[in-house]
Amino acid sequence: MKNKRNNSTSEGQHHRTVTLLQPVAWLYEGITALRTILYDQGVFSSFTPAQFTVSVGNLTVGGTGKTPMVEYLIRYFKDKQKIATLSRGYGRSTRGFVLADPDATARTIGDEPLQYFQKFGEEVKVTVCENRAEGSRQISTLFPHIGLLLLDDAYQHRGIRPHVNILLNDYNRPFYRDHPFPAGYLREGRSGASRADAVVVTKCPARLAAEAKEEIRQRISRYTRPGTPVFFASVRYEQPVGYSSGAKHPVEVVALAGIARAEPFLDYLRDNFKVLKEVIYPDHHDYGPSDLESLLKYVKKGTFVVTTEKDKVKLYPLATAAGVADQFLYLPIRMDFGTDQEPFAQWLDEAIQTPMLEAARGIK
Structure with a gap:
């Protein structure tokens, strides 16, 4: 019953927020619609590529x-x-x-x-x-x-x-x-x-x-x-792959992501592995050495950090420089x-x- 009340309260707050901001949203929509019309009528020019x-x-x-x-x-x-x-x-x-x-x-x-x-x-x-x-x-x-x-x-x-x-x-x-x-x-x-x-x-x-x-x-x-x-x-996730090696078969993992919507990534890890910790940053997070340092305190022997492919391209240089790339995995993803x-x-x-x-x- 408590969860139902909480959900109801949350939905009510969301509805009130939408109602409050609706006039501004109408103005924004009107501006974008006018922009579209000006492009469609050729007032604003569009370029067609050769390719x-x-x-x-x-x-x-x-x-x-x-x-x-x-x-x-x-x-x-x-x-x-x-x-x-x-x-x-x-x-x-x-x-x-x-x-x-x-x-x-x-x-x-x-x-x-x-x-x-x-x-x-x-x-x-x-x-x-x-x-x-x-x-x-x-x-x-x-x-x-x-x-x-x-x-x-x-x-x-x-x-x-x-x-x-x-x-x-x-x-x-x-x-x-x-x-x-x-x-x-x-x-x-x-x-x-x-x-x-x-x-x-x-x-x-x-x-x-x-x-x-x-x-x-x-x-x-x-x-x-x-x-x-x-x-x-x-979304189809494939077997985790090591930053510095091939496919791995971890049991315990630390989940790390800096993407817009991490829920599917987290759900997959929860369903397939024992997730010890979830560390989520905003989309396009710019990782630094301090992020790596704070993360590694959750990593013990036999534990791997699992990230998205998108996060891997930023974290790989940091993990390699710190000598811990073998403790990092990423989840390849495909459209199915x-x-x-x-x-x-x-x-x-x-x-x-x-x-x-x-x-x-x-x-x-």
Whole structure:
């Protein structure tokens, strides 16, 4: 009964907060809607890249699975086409266009781009630039053979006009139940979904009933263009991998993450290992030696620190310098489309692969 009262009180406080902030949210939504209209009518100019361009983004602030989605697209297309990724490079200390190389760090290009580079190496050109239009021009000049450009988190970056927009929607935080900032977590109004060429509902339960999928499709279709497909994907964690070695089979672990929504990561660890301690930092946390020092007091013989892949790119240099890299593991993560795998692959071929090849041949 106490939990029910606490939940009821929490929900009531949340409702009052939303109501209080709603006028400001309406103003914010109006400004973003006006901006969209000005871009759509050509008052503000948009640049169409020379490369066939696919944008992966969301309406919601925080993690919706953009990085695993970009990696899924890289794996799908890398044997068919030369690829470049272009990100803002959140949290980096550099400015302008930067091409990832073996000397790149999270400080020079950002943690997610560094993750792409460390995972795919020279198979993909990994770049960052806060001005996506300028970044795509630089890629075209440096690498004219690039046929596919993947924009990471550029859904609201209207200065560049992608050929295809993939909108991600977190199953646990659907945009159709949310409100624009500051009353909620939307970067723009729900109507922004009308720019999507496809919607991927991410972080779904592994076995989501067909009836539930259909209900979600109907809710999403209120805001998308007619015929816009909706696909469903879940998160698949793989066996922990050592920072300095291969797969490990730990029993007791310390969970460490600095990501937007750590719940799925923590739930997986709780279900599969004995979690001695959970250390959670804000998204894109800039780890330092003091973080490592405070963390290691929880680590005993036979215990491993398990992190996300995103955190690994920042922690690896620190753990290596301290001589404790062998006590750190990370969880590889993949997007799993389950029964939607074939329909999604068919859509990728029809919406991206075929027009991309036609563009390369000069067919209009």
